[in-house]
Amino acid sequence: MPRFAANLSLMYNELPFLDRFAAAARDGFTAVEYLFPYAFDAHELAARLRGNGLQQVLFNAPPGGSTLADMAGAWDKGARGTAALPGRQSEFMAGVQAALRYAEVLDCPRIHLLSGIVPPGVERESLKDLCVENLRWAGAEAARAGREVLIEPINLRDMPRYFLNRQDHAHELLDAVQMPSVKVQMDLYHCQIVEGDVATKLRQYLPTGRVAHLQIAGVPERHEPDRGELNYPYLFDLIDALGYSGWIGCEYRPAAGTSQGLGWRDRALAA
Numbered sequence: 001m002p003r004f005a006a007n008l009s010l011m012y013n014e015l016p017f018l019d020r021f022a023a024a025a026r027d028g029f030t031a032v033e034y035l036f037p038y039a040f041d042a043h044e045l046a047a048r049l050r051g052n053g054l055q056q057v058l059f060n061a062p063p064g065g066s067t068l069a070d071m072a073g074a075w076d077k078g079a080r081g082t083a084a085l086p087g088r089q090s091e092f093m094a095g096v097q098a099a100l101r102y103a104e105v106l107d108c109p110r111i112h113l114l115s116g117i118v119p120p121g122v123e124r125e126s127l128k129d130l131c132v133e134n135l136r137w138a139g140a141e142a143a144r145a146g147r148e149v150l151i152e153p154i155n156l157r158d159m160p161r162y163f164l165n166r167q168d169h170a171h172e173l174l175d176a177v178q179m180p181s182v183k184v185q186m187d188l189y190h191c192q193i194v195e196g197d198v199a200t201k202l203r204q205y206l207p208t209g210r211v212a213h214l215q216i217a218g219v220p221e222r223h224e225p226d227r228g229e230l231n232y233p234y235l236f237d238l239i240d241a242l243g244y245s246g247w248i249g250c251e252y253r254p255a256a257g258t259s260q261g262l263g264w265r266d267r268a269l270a271a
């Protein structure tokens, strides 16, 4: 049976952020993920988790910035990660260290590392070695802290010139990194937009044990999974049949109210 985590950055956004924990718990979720915790005190977030019987299963390292205040504001200023960006290594390291400190307080096992926007005039290929070097460093830090770091292929329509877009490229990076603490976050919404053939990709990559987290949304609007071109009931059966026991993050923008749109989840859990 699939295990669904509410994404509190996209879901329940009719509520202030700190109120979304209770709303997710009221709707029956026992796990949450969100993009960034850095605008909040880690202990306040941990109290919301504990108070609502929730576990935190994923969040992102800062997309940029060297101080906590800069890290908290970087996404809104357009930053999309530094793992593959030349001249940004100290920022990348500071971000991973800040994320690991939050992960400890939040008792969160995995952190997504955004790789960044390819600078104008630079070839994507030329950034691979730097990305591998940074992932090795982050993988060692994460392993010391008992965590995993993940990389996620993201579509170019939502994030033009983003460094990592394809599942095979993510797995090539892992081939080079060769560390069990560095894994893939496979977002089926992005996978469908960039590559299609999602079921085949699941059959290819889930058995490798390198996919530590899945995410879902309807395609193309990124609404509920029962809207759009992907047949999620079929994919959930396949994910179960392939023995995946990790979390599936519900990373979608509810079309008309988060709780009202959860029928797809209730049907999946009843199937």
Ligand SMILES: O=C(O)[C@@H](O)C(=O)CO
Pocket (backbone or CB within 6 Å): 035, 060, 112, 152, 154, 187, 190, 215, 251
């Ligand atoms: O798919 C996404 O957009 C997220 O998982 C993310 O972390 C970056 O935006």
Ligand SMILES: [Mg+2]
Pocket (backbone or CB within 6 Å): 152, 187, 215, 251
């Ligand atoms: Mg995602």
